[in-house]
Amino acid sequence: MANLTSKLDAIFNPKSIAVVGASTKPGTVGNDLLANLVAPKDGKPFVGEVYPINPKADEIFGKKVYKTVGDVPENIDLAVLCLNAKFVLDTVEQCKAKGIKGLVIISAGFKESGKEGAELEKQLTEKVCSAGIPLIGPNCLGVINPYGNMNASFAAKSALKGRLGFVSQSGAFCTSVLDYAESRQIGFSKFVSFGNKADVSEIDLLEYLADDPETKAIAFYLESIGNAKQFIEAASKTFWEKGKPILCIKSGRSAEGAKAVSSHTGSLAGGDAEYQAIFKQSGVQRVDTISELFDLAAFYTTQPLPKGPRLAIITNAGGPGIMATDAAIAAGLKLARLEETTEQKLKENPLIPEAAALHNPVDVIGDAHSDRYQIATEIVMSDPNVDLGVIVLTPQSMTDSDNCGKILPDVIKKIGKPVVGAFMGVKQVADGVKNLIDQGVPNYAFPEDAVKSLAAAVKLVEMKSQTDREYVEYQDVDAEAAKKVIDGYLSDSPEKYLTQAEARPLFEAYKLPLLKSGVAKSADEAAEIVSGIGSKVVMKVMSADVKHKFDAGGVLLNVEGADGARKGYDQIYANIAKNVPGANIDSILIEQMALEGDEVIVGCNRGGLGPLMMFGLGGTFVELFKDVQFRLAPMWKTTAEEMVRSIKSFKKLDGFRGTPKRDVAAIIDVILRTSAMVVNHPEIAEFDVNPLIVHAEGKGASVADSRVMLRKK
């Protein structure tokens, strides 16, 4: 794929483009697309050569038309195909013959249209792969690179030049997105509608944009992800190593939505838990709405990332200051506590009136001019206790918002901390807002939205701090032994459900913290086993004749020591003789009793995207609150840590109400060992360790019960 990525330059930065299916008829895709390249309504024409291809036309928009790509006398880098699907394969053949280096296929009529189309798409994929020509599409809107004035799409408008790489699996809403982004003055580095992804996938595009110098942040609209592990690796490299934030709308979140996805694109949508896991593991920030996407993109493409969560608010009105405060606290930010010297500096400054509020939120009051905003911003944002800021401005009679927009960006740049505007309103502050944005400071119509975006940036930085992304290699694991156990169970059945006792050898191979146990056929054996275990045990009669072990006196709890074991052994025999006369006793099962602790669950099942690990607290309330976390295996150690700490009830494990802190490291170890287990053995279809009893810090954890479902692959 890395190979493919380097080839994508032919698509994004071609010197020449052939438009195959260019049309003379206004209102058709073939006409619109050509117009966007050679005679755009809203910008300059493409910087390179454009060759319209159409066997029946001579000239369109003043350009000579060629009958086939083969007829073009010059080299062609990119061919954009917007002709009937049935001509596509032949045309691709001609492109190959011509030595074309990249393809964008706009045409519909492939996988999305049914069985025949799917077959056609399969042939298309094979053809371009074997030819080594990268293909975007089919069934897409096209590709825009504002840096070469290249609008190789049939969108009704082009993209402003900017720093956001945008990749969409839906073509239809691209025009709305471009329209909306323009209204907010948000520009793009690359804008890609990639349709059915017959060849180039979201992962290829991600890798390309990760290296693209024009791109500072990346935004996706996705309906499916093809390969979870590759996506996680590509995204985390982009985010953690290249420092580019990634935003994603993944639709089909609800079961109903997912149904609509599969009828829409024909792709198999994974359950949402899988996607939640993918985004958490890869540092991708998931958003639910387009406006939220651009709220964050406006920030990530212009401002530095914050160093911490301490917010300063500068405002010329109390009400919006309070609303900003409320929104900040609700979103997890902290209100910065200004140093005394900062308040002193504000107080002493002749531009700051006596009536101003010098505590954060700093209220420069209603008659503030731009000079007062300037000095207040300088003083407040320079405070070492401030990590990030929002400048709230309501247009009052004295307010020169246009000048504020002119002056403030310089101040902000000099201080180097992230600051955004909340110049409130629309027309009244339009000039001021334009001035802000032109100089790289995003603005939000309301302080609530401004603050939410800042809070999201702080969360992103917290994700970024999870630096150690290494898979743990367990040397003490015996995968071969485990494989033998599994093969044994599956030797005469395609599927096998394992009880805890049956799962034991499998778990032993992965060194899970099983309770010790043994089987005694004499009082001496019992004594030996119990001595070996070295802590309290439960003794249970093993007998086909004893149905109700407890009632028959066949179970003894809290047995200790060799003497206790001998007495217990005899006691059980006596009890059974009395209560179930004539019963045949096979042996006595001896199991270590777990130490005191909290019950948690570690489990796994497999969806379309890989083994999906689950973690949560045990008990009724967890079912009530659905307080569980999912991550895909394999996972890094930091992912497992983050997974455990992400449950809402984590504080229950962290020394809650006087109970000791629990051994979180032991939970993480179980998660990672079982992750390794399910990755190594695809036959493990599902398992639950429920409960895993987690003891006090340093005392480990114990598998108290478990079940495993094996299924032949």
Next chain:
Amino acid sequence: MANLTSKLDAIFNPKSIAVVGASTKPGTVGNDLLANLVAPKDGKPFVGEVYPINPKADEIFGKKVYKTVGDVPENIDLAVLCLNAKFVLDTVEQCKAKGIKGLVIISAGFKESGKEGAELEKQLTEKVCSAGIPLIGPNCLGVINPYGNMNASFAAKSALKGRLGFVSQSGAFCTSVLDYAESRQIGFSKFVSFGNKADVSEIDLLEYLADDPETKAIAFYLESIGNAKQFIEAASKTFWEKGKPILCIKSGRSAEGAKAVSSHTGSLAGGDAEYQAIFKQSGVQRVDTISELFDLAAFYTTQPLPKGPRLAIITNAGGPGIMATDAAIAAGLKLARLEETTEQKLKENPLIPEAAALHNPVDVIGDAHSDRYQIATEIVMSDPNVDLGVIVLTPQSMTDSDNCGKILPDVIKKIGKPVVGAFMGVKQVADGVKNLIDQGVPNYAFPEDAVKSLAAAVKLVEMKSQTDREYVEYQDVDAEAAKKVIDGYLSDSPEKYLTQAEARPLFEAYKLPLLKSGVAKSADEAAEIVSGIGSKVVMKVMSADVKHKFDAGGVLLNVEGADGARKGYDQIYANIAKNVPGANIDSILIEQMALEGDEVIVGCNRGGLGPLMMFGLGGTFVELFKDVQFRLAPMWKTTAEEMVRSIKSFKKLDGFRGTPKRDVAAIIDVILRTSAMVVNHPEIAEFDVNPLIVHAEGKGASVADSRVMLRKK
């Protein structure tokens, strides 16, 4: 107050207005305000007479200026004061002498400015109250009534004519709000900035707008509420009886925000739990952001309320259809399941192409013209399984969005169900959006926002279904006896903490379900008590000499019947004699043992706005998840029911995992009885019934433990 309300017409619908402090100097409040009335930049001048008042000017904007209100030869209905605070009291005196019927005081320099200002405001309030002249302000932006072209404010722009009554405690952001509302084509019936509310309060304005025929829905920005009970009663009358939805932003939600409120307006902000309670109890829909406020207002002022939660989505693109579905499910809506005949009708219609998706979301696909949208909307919205709809439109090459906007409102009106547009984008769909809104169909730039607003409307309707708003009168309560108990405890101390035993007579007076108990000094007495209780009891030794009752054998559980009681009595005596020789036994305490059940908490403490009742499940996890609900006492029975059902873990009480349904009616009874108790006895500063054990349905509940804090009033 009702009296005051009728007087407010002098402020909102005056025939004549005096502007006291009208100024010749552009850029001053006195000049801007006058201009807004007689020479507005963005509309027609006020329909009535306007008299500028200024001792030093002769003419402003071509109007003759009078030196005082007394010099005006005609009657004046409303005086708007925008002069220095120190002249306000004298001017009010002159207004009174002139017979002026209403006052709006713009001037700042009152409560918000410190102690002296607060004193001045006190005098102002006394003066207008004794004169019977209603006053809005001081320290406000003014009042706008678009229906008389009356912009008696110094906002830089006026309000469009519409159906939303808007009331704001912050003046500063009114201009932004007007600006934003205009950009969304949202109009107002009345627009009020009411500042320090020295006289006219949010409750008066609510009552006025409830009766105002121009007002269809009401929106508040509030920083405080003066009287919770009055607000709840006024709001619920407006909502439940007059059918007008009420929206509210209440800022100061966070502790930090509340701090900013009190420094801002000088009013004491209640804790947020109190406000949450007020809004829940009164049917007010609380929102957090200004954009959300107008998203909902646009709906409530134009569309009928939905009959149910079943949503139909009509779209010309798959992706946005999925996003609408996801947002709908996340917001609690249901995707309507269309009848077969509906799908058949769509299928048979020649305008609907074969490739269209006929299941909900109905995809009329990318080449849909307005005629296809029209027929699809008619057919789908007529389906009896559909309660409400959203029409998603992405501007594609064939889309005639302006015509869609023209045609669809008629279809929607005819069917009579609430439908909104999600014509996506800005400029590309501007004409279509304008056409929609002009004909009373709100539009949202993205389906997510459209669907959220629809979901909010469904929640509002659910609130509306809580029809029975009656206070329960308990005839069996003995408030006098309770008062005697309280007075007794407080006779020699200003504060007294009561244990469960001490609280018993108080709780008995309110007929709370206490466990039965008695004290026995002989085995016969014990037999009699236990027979009387009629179920299992615990017997406990009462002796100053026995420190560890349990260890000494001084506690017996599960004692039953007269015989059991006698045996138990003797047994305890024997045990104590053996284990604590020489101990003096005072008596044996006999307490009924609670039936099996779930533990819940009912409690109360008092904030600034009244007794705040709390309800939640007992146990560690509730503390972990903060899953409690608050409501103010007194409350209606429906409020108590809704309170109990509102905790997230309610299903634990509702027959969870095979446990029997709990006696919810018994919990409600305890909440209402204790509500009555705290209303009747202000000396009850706090109490907790923790746990209240709630048994299976029909078996009641038992107060297992409790504490009460009394404090002299």
